[in-house]
Amino acid sequence: MLEHILIVDESRLVREAIAKILLSCGVNKAAIACIENADDAREYAQLSALSLLICADNITTENTLNFRDELAEISKSKQLPLLVISHQIDEQNSASLTTVTIKKCSLNDSICLFPPFKKQHVVDALFELTKETIFEHYTQADSDAISKPLTDETSALLEQKPTILVVDDESSNIDVAAGNLRNIYRVMAAKSGEHALKIVDNRKHDIRLILLDIMMPDMDGYQVCKSLKANDASANIPVIFLSAKALVEDIKYGFDLGAVDYITKPLNGDLLRARVATHIRLQQQKIALAAQIVTLEENAKLREDIEKITQHDLKAPLNNILFETYRLTDKKAAKSINRAVNNVVNMVNNSLNLYKIEQGIYSLMPQVTSLNVLINDAINAVSNLSHDKNIQFVLSGFEIEHSIMAEPLLCLSIFNNLIKNAVEASPESQNITVALAHASDQVSFQLTNHGIIPKSMRSTLFEKYTSSNHSTGIGLGTYSAQLMTQVQHGEISFNIIDEQQTQFIVKLPAA
Structure with missing residues (x-):
């Protein structure tokens, strides 16, 4: 009975094709494991007693038969048939490669298969090696080579599965955990805390979750968890404790060390799979979220760069206007234009400030500022629009100089927005x-x-x-006014008076 078949070959194409042949003969999909290197093969052999090894002749620098014997000893297999997939041309049969592809070894139930690899030849070799009836009556009219395009079924067999590391000093406990998870995940095993840390430190296997026993000699599970969490490379790998220790203080201590879950022995297969699936899913979401954060940070940097470029491009023509105002004979008009253009330049600079306020990274630098001057500048900025609508401004309290502790540019932006909105919303006259x-x-x-x-x-x-008027604005005026007011430790609000008038109130710290 072929319960655990291990295929070891560096070529994914070869692994998938051999798996496809096994499936077509009726081998249970759960019995097939495909691995690309010798180290992984040794780790897999710790989990199950192998019943058949299909291995490339170049998978290890040692003799393939010795490698087979090593795996047999690790997996405690009394007899381990070996099908060697040779990547070398058989020189003795080079004239008839299409007919002679099997060479039986004289030692230890082994057969070597030479290219080209035909399906029927693979099946014949498997039957010769194992005497399993599922291979005896297999016939295939189409002797496609292994290089034929793969089916979805075969590709699905080798989909990249999340890798789970089971750490327990008892082989029987590893077998139980691995047996419940192997069909869904790629399962690796370590029989000591030291071995587990070496596997994780290797960073070769992309461990997504660790099932960790507590009661182990030399280095217990608590110590392993501490080491994992103290290492930046492994700190984010979820750890689930598996233990017969069911006291509340034991469970609490496990969580205090950074474990994400705690499952008591004896293990319930359904519960184990459900807990593992939940934490694998959470880990995948966490990884996806981290990737999104990186993307957002990159986008934020791009936005800041674009803002700076835009500011630079706008400032050039505005600076030309400032230069030309000195040529005007009407000095009063020149001064008014000069102030207006400077305000525009400052508001362009404020666009980046608004983004920093949104992100909570703005550094406030308040100074004593005349509120009277700011309001007069904001009113002058809408003079053309208010003149066209025959709107007059009635000023109250301006006979007294009011000083605030704020940033002039932010405040000017606030009052420009509010006053401009008021003029646009107000009826004529x-x-x-x-x-x-x-x-x-x-x-x-x-x-x-x-x-x-x-x-x-x-x-x-x-x-x-x-x-309220998307034909003239994009809805950032009151929003930006609130942000800029709040960052200066002020308040902004509005009232509706008798359903006829709108009143905005801004309060800022007095100087």
């Missing part, structure tokens, strides 16, 4: 009131205009991309 007042340790700015915010928008007004 209606006054807009701007009032400044000092209260306690804050200075208050109140902006009142006719026209109201639609009821449907009031609850989301300060959210991103909320706008």
Whole structure:
């Protein structure tokens, strides 16, 4: 009975094709394991008593028969038939390679198969070697070579499965855990804590989860877990303790060390598979999330780079305007243009500041600032629009100089947005009131205009991309105003007065 067949060949194509032949003869899929190197073969042999070895002649530097004997001893197999897949041309039969491909070795139940590898020849060799009836009556009219394109069934056999490391000093416990998981995962084994750490440190096998026994000699499971979590390379590998120790303090201690789960012995197969599946899935999601974070960080850097390029490209023509204003004979107009252009340059700079505020990485540098000057600049910025709509600004509290502790550029952006929105929302020939007042340790700015915010928008007004007029804005005005106010330790709010007027209130720290 062929319960554990091990195929060892560096060529995935060869491994898959031989597995396909075995499946077509009726061999149970769960009985077939495909491995690409000698070290993995030795680790697999620790898990099960091998019943058939199919091995390439170049898989190890030692004699293939010696390698077979080594695996037989590891897996405690009393008899291990060996089919050698030779990657060398048989010189003695080079004239008739299509007919003579099998050469029986005189020692230890071994057969060597030479290329070209035909399906029927492989089956004949397997029957000669094992005398299993499933190979006796197999016939195949089409003697396709192993290089034929693979079927989905064969490819599925060798899909990359998550690798699980079982660590236990008792072979019977390893057999139970591996037997419940082998059909779903690639299972490796270590019979000591030291061996387990070597496998993980090797970084060759991409261990996705570790099932760890606690009661082991020399180095117990708790010590192994501590070592794993202390190493950056293995700290994120989920560890599930498997132990007969069921006291609450034992379980709690396991979790304190960083284990993700604790399963008590004797093992229940359904429970083991369910717990392992859950943590493998969580680990895969964690890996995917980490990849997304890297992508987001790269996108953030790209956005910052684009912002800087945009700022540079916009500043050039604006600086030309600033230079030309000195040629104007009307010095008052030149001064007004100069201030307006400087404000535009500063607002371009603020676009990157807004992104940093969103990300929580903005460094605030407040200074004593005249609120009166900022408001006058913001009103002048919309003078053309307010003139076209015949809107007058009624100022209150401006006879007193109000100083705030804030960043002038951020504040100018806040008031530019709010005042521009008020002018756009106000009906023609209606006054807009701007009032400044000092209260306690804050200075208050109140902006009142006719026209109201639609009821449907009031609850989301300060959210991103909320706008009552998408033909003229993209909904970032009130959103950015709130962010820039809050980062300066201020407050912003609005009131609807008699369903006729809208009033915005901004409070900033007084200087």
